[in-house]
Amino acid sequence: MxxxxxxxxxxxxxxxxxxxxxxxxxxxxxxxxxxxxxxxxxxxxxxxxxxxxxxxxxxxxxxxxxxxxxxxxxxxxxxxxxxxxxxxxxxxxxxxxxxxxxxxxxxxxxxxxxxxxxxxxxxxxxxxxxxxxxxxxxxxxxxxxxxxxxxxxxxxxxxxxxxxxxxxxxxxxxxxxxxxRRLPAGEPLFEADQFTDRSLRFLAAEAVREKAFRLLGDELPYGIAVTIERWSEDEHRAEIVATLLVDRDAHKGIVIGAGGAKLREIGRLARLDIEKLLGKPVYLQTHVRVRRGWSDDARALAGLGYE
Ligand SMILES: Nc1nc2c(ncn2[C@@H]2O[C@H](COP(=O)(O)OP(=O)(O)OP(=O)(O)O)[C@@H](O)[C@H]2O)c(=O)[nH]1
Ligand SMILES: [Mg+2]
Incomplete structure (x- = not known):
C-alpha cells in the first residue's frame, strides 16, 4: 500500500x-x-x-x-x-x-x-x-x-x-x-455553512424524484424525471409546482395511482423534506406529464440538468 x-x-x-x-x-x-x-x-x-x-x-x-x-x-x-x-x-x-x-x-x-x-x-x-x-x-x-x-x-x-x-x-x-491526511493544502472554496453546490430548486426536484423512486414499482422510476415549473416564496411560505415527466402513456396512470393516491403520497413525503430544507411551510402541487423518449433526447437532458 x-x-x-x-x-x-x-x-x-x-x-x-x-x-x-x-x-x-x-x-x-x-x-x-x-x-x-x-x-x-x-x-x-x-x-x-x-x-x-x-x-x-x-x-x-x-x-x-x-x-x-x-x-x-x-x-x-x-x-x-x-x-x-x-x-x-x-x-x-x-x-x-x-x-x-x-x-x-x-x-x-x-x-x-x-x-x-x-x-x-x-x-x-x-x-x-x-x-x-x-x-x-x-x-x-x-x-x-x-x-x-x-x-x-x-x-x-x-x-x-x-x-x-x-x-x-x-x-x-x-x-x-x-x-x-491526503488532502492538499489550500484555502476553503465554499463558505463553512454551505453544504452543496446545488440550488434549492434542484434539491426540491430531487426530493420528488426520490419519493417516486421509493414508492413506484421496479422498472418505472428509470423513465421518470422531475421539473420545477413554478417557485414562489416569501418569508412565511413557499409555493412550488413540480411536474413528473414519464416517457410512456401507460406510466402516467401508474404514477397517479388509484384515485390519485400514489401521486398524493409522493407529494406529501416530498413536501415534508422540502419544508425541512427551506425551514418554512410549503404548498407543493404535483402533476404528471408524458414526454416520450426524454432519456435519449439531448435537449431534454440538458433542460433537466443532466449534463
Ligand atoms: N444495511 C445497509 N444498507 C445501506 C447502507 N448504506 C446504504 N444502504 C442502502 O443501500 C441502498 C442504496 O443506497 P444508495 O446510497 O442510494 O446507493 P448508491 O450507491 O448511491 O446508488 P446509485 O445512486 O443508484 O448508484 C439503500 O437502500 C440504502 O439504504 C449501510 O451501511 N447498511
Ligand atoms: Mg446514489
Missing part, C-alpha cells in the same frame, strides 16, 4: 473527494452521512443518482480548517445504454479527473462482476484511492471482511482500506482521518 504524504505544518486543507462504485453500494448514503445533510437522494433501487452532486464538509475553525468537497457520482454501469446512462458514466470520469482523493465503495458482503470491471478500468497509477467496504452492519460475521479485502487489494493498489456502515454511521471518523 502507498504511503500517505506527510503534509507537515498545520494550515488549511481543501480537496475534492470522488465517491465512486457500482450502482446501489451506498455512495449517496455515505455522502449524506459524511456531510450530515440530505444532499443526495437514495433508494434501494440501483441507478438512483443521475448527475454528480457536491456535498461539502468543513471542519475546524479558521484559519486551520479542512474542507472536504465530496463528489457523489452515478453508479458506474454497463447494462442500460441510453444517452442518459452514457452521460452518467462520463460524469464518473470527470469526477476522477477532478479528485484529489478517490473513495471506491463496495458492498462488504462481496465483490460483484461490476466491481471487478471498475477496479480493472481504474488507472493503477491513480494514487490516493481508498477502498470502503460499506454495509458492515449487514455482515453476519466480521471475519468475512478479510478475504474480500484481500481480493480487492490484489486487483488494485489501494492507499487505505476502511470498513464502514454509512447507514448506521459506523467508522466514518476513521474514513475522514484517512481522507484528510
Amino acid at each position: 502507498a504511503e500517505a504524504p506527510d503534509l507537515g505544518a498545520a494550515g488549511p486543507r481543501t480537496g475534492f473527494v470522488a465517491i465512486i462504485g457500482r450502482p446501489n453500494v451506498g455512495k449517496s448514503t455515505l455522502l449524506n452521512a459524511l456531510v450530515g445533510e440530505h444532499v443526495s437522494i437514495t433508494s434501494r433501487k440501483p441507478q438512483t443518482t443521475r448527475v454528480r452532486v457536491l456535498g461539502v464538509l468543513t471542519r475546524g475553525a479558521a484559519p486551520v480548517t479542512t474542507q472536504f468537497i465530496f463528489i457523489d457520482t452515478p453508479g458506474f454501469q454497463r447494462r442500460h445504454r441510453t444517452m442518459l446512462t452514457r452521460r452518467m458514466n462520463e460524469s464518473i470520469n470527470a469526477a476522477l479527473r477532478d479528485a484529489d482523493v478517490v473513495v471506491m465503495v463496495i458492498d462488504a458482503r462481496g465483490l460483484t462482476a461490476e466491481d471487478r470491471v471498475l477496479l480493472d478500468v481504474l488507472p493503477a497509477d491513480r494514487g490516493n484511492v481508498i477502498l470502503v467496504l460499506n454495509k458492515t452492519d449487514a455482515l453476519a460475521d466480521r471475519d468475512q471482511l478479510l478475504p474480500r479485502i484481500a481480493e480487492a487489494a490484489a486487483r488494485y493498489p489501494f492507499a487505505a482500506v476502511v470498513p464502514v456502515s454509512a447507514e448506521k454511521r459506523r467508522q466514518l471518523s476513521d474514513l475522514l482521518v484517512e481522507i484528510e
Whole structure:
C-alpha cells in the first residue's frame, strides 16, 4: 500500500473527494452521512443518482480548517445504454479527473462482476484511492471482511482500506482521518455553512424524484424525471409546482395511482423534506406529464440538468 504524504505544518486543507462504485453500494448514503445533510437522494433501487452532486464538509475553525468537497457520482454501469446512462458514466470520469482523493465503495458482503470491471478500468497509477467496504452492519460475521479485502487489494493498489456502515454511521471518523491526511493544502472554496453546490430548486426536484423512486414499482422510476415549473416564496411560505415527466402513456396512470393516491403520497413525503430544507411551510402541487423518449433526447437532458 502507498504511503500517505506527510503534509507537515498545520494550515488549511481543501480537496475534492470522488465517491465512486457500482450502482446501489451506498455512495449517496455515505455522502449524506459524511456531510450530515440530505444532499443526495437514495433508494434501494440501483441507478438512483443521475448527475454528480457536491456535498461539502468543513471542519475546524479558521484559519486551520479542512474542507472536504465530496463528489457523489452515478453508479458506474454497463447494462442500460441510453444517452442518459452514457452521460452518467462520463460524469464518473470527470469526477476522477477532478479528485484529489478517490473513495471506491463496495458492498462488504462481496465483490460483484461490476466491481471487478471498475477496479480493472481504474488507472493503477491513480494514487490516493481508498477502498470502503460499506454495509458492515449487514455482515453476519466480521471475519468475512478479510478475504474480500484481500481480493480487492490484489486487483488494485489501494492507499487505505476502511470498513464502514454509512447507514448506521459506523467508522466514518476513521474514513475522514484517512481522507484528510491526503488532502492538499489550500484555502476553503465554499463558505463553512454551505453544504452543496446545488440550488434549492434542484434539491426540491430531487426530493420528488426520490419519493417516486421509493414508492413506484421496479422498472418505472428509470423513465421518470422531475421539473420545477413554478417557485414562489416569501418569508412565511413557499409555493412550488413540480411536474413528473414519464416517457410512456401507460406510466402516467401508474404514477397517479388509484384515485390519485400514489401521486398524493409522493407529494406529501416530498413536501415534508422540502419544508425541512427551506425551514418554512410549503404548498407543493404535483402533476404528471408524458414526454416520450426524454432519456435519449439531448435537449431534454440538458433542460433537466443532466449534463
Ligand atoms: N444495511 C445497509 N444498507 C445501506 C447502507 N448504506 C446504504 N444502504 C442502502 O443501500 C441502498 C442504496 O443506497 P444508495 O446510497 O442510494 O446507493 P448508491 O450507491 O448511491 O446508488 P446509485 O445512486 O443508484 O448508484 C439503500 O437502500 C440504502 O439504504 C449501510 O451501511 N447498511
Ligand atoms: Mg446514489
